[in-house]
Amino acid sequence: MDEPISNAERYPAKYWHRLSDGRIQCDLCPRDCKLHEGQRGACFVRGRVGDEMVLTTYGRSSGFCVDPIEKKPLNHFYPGSSILSFGTAGCNLACKFCQNWDISKSRSFDKLADQASPEAIAQTAERLGCKSVAFTYNDPVIFAEYAMDVADACHERDIKTVAVTAGYIHAEPRRDFFAKMDAANVDLKAFTEEFYVKQTGSRLQSVLDTLKYLKHETQIWLELTTLLIPGFNDSAEELQALSEWVARELDVEVPIHFTAFHPDYKMIDIPSTPTSTLIQARKIAQTAGLKYVYTGNVHNREGEITFCSSCGAALIERDWYEIAQYRLTTDGHCPDCNATIAGRFGEYAEIFGRRRIPVAIGDLI
Structure with missing residues (x-):
């Protein structure tokens, strides 16, 4: 009931x-x-x-935290900056491997805070020096009205907005929702209909439609993430098909992050993803022509570096979520060959680092 x-x-x-x-x-x-x-x-x-x-969740959050932008993950959207992250509760997918299941599968609303107005969130982000605000932890499309109002309040203060989403949304609300966003990391969970139906309770084509819409009909900065689960979506054949689709239907300059699964929720009997699987996935995607391919949730230095797609120079070197070296020009060019690096860049003033700073609801303005 x-x-x-x-x-x-x-x-x-x-x-x-x-x-x-x-x-x-x-x-x-x-x-x-x-x-x-x-x-x-x-x-x-x-x-x-x-x-x-x-x-039921307008103005109510499951928590706030200041993160490095690289944690979303976004590697080409104002690297090194900080972002105020928050979510609500619930989800429109039923992923058996959910890594945030305590929030996305929540049925208890007594833990949601009550004083998180759009204006308070935007003002707090400004006060904390955050370049942007992320709608994350659970899928923001299900609290679209709230997220869009927060985005309006943020844009009044020149604060960017980021959606971390599975992209499972109809065309009309998709247009309205993403019109308010500056960047999105879309979770492309696999590249087979069978996986989507059995493991997430959703359909692949709707997600692919969202990806094509974002890339070709908006100005949003887009990056992708695929969590590789051993034995489910990590075969070389599937990874090649996925990578070729991204290159063909989106763009070879769309960054993609292959991240490691760890046992959680309803998949506690599945082993963690070996680093070797992520390295193989990265090579497959690069062979398919993708220029910016990253690995995540494991410590793999080469898979964390942004290389120039023209001359191969290491431009942004990362150690987990901390930037160890930053060589891009302020307008996003390689200093060695002057090639343009895809992304959103600007004046590089400071490195937020790998810190994660919880923000109490009482600290909101």
Whole structure:
């Protein structure tokens, strides 16, 4: 039985319509949840009250933290800068390997903070010197109305916005949501329909449609992440198909991060990803023509470096999330051959480093 929706959770939601049988349908994502009175969608945070759809997590967060931008991961979006990260609860996917399952699978809303207005988040990011704000930990598309309002408040203060998402969203809300974002890291979880259906409860094509939309119809800076799970999505054949699709349908300059799985949630019996698998994935992607391929969740120095795609010079050397050397010009060129490096760069004033600084809700302005 669904948890009752309290008065405090009833923020009017967009993207739904009434059905002839009396139910209402959520039009936010391809799940197309059809709800009777009092029911919640699969994401658990969008529900029906009376004849309307409501968002139950508007203005409420599961926590705030100042991170290095590289942790999102974004390696070509103002490297070395800090980002104020936050999320809410719930998710519209059902990934058996979720690494943030305590937040994304949450059914308990008593732990969500109540004083996280869009203006307070933007002002806090400015006060803490953050270049940007990230919607992360759980998928921001399910709290789209809240995220878009936060983005508006951030942009008034010249603070960038970043969506860390699986990209499982319908066309109309996708247009509205990403119009408010400056960058996105999209989790391309695998490259087979079987994996998406069995391991995430979603469909691959909708994600591919989002990726093509972001690359070809927006000005958003886009990077991809694929978590490699041993025996599930790490075969050479699948990685080659994925890499070739990115090169063909997106662009060889779209950075991709192959990251290591660790046992969690409903996959505690699956071993961690060997570093050798990530190194192989990187080589496969480079052979397919991708220019910026990274490894993550393991300490592999070569897989952390941004190399010039023209002359091969090491331009940004990283040690985990800390930048050890930064040689890009302020306008994003290689100082050795003057080749343009894809990304969003600017005045490089300081290195935030690998710190992770929790921000208490009472510290919000």
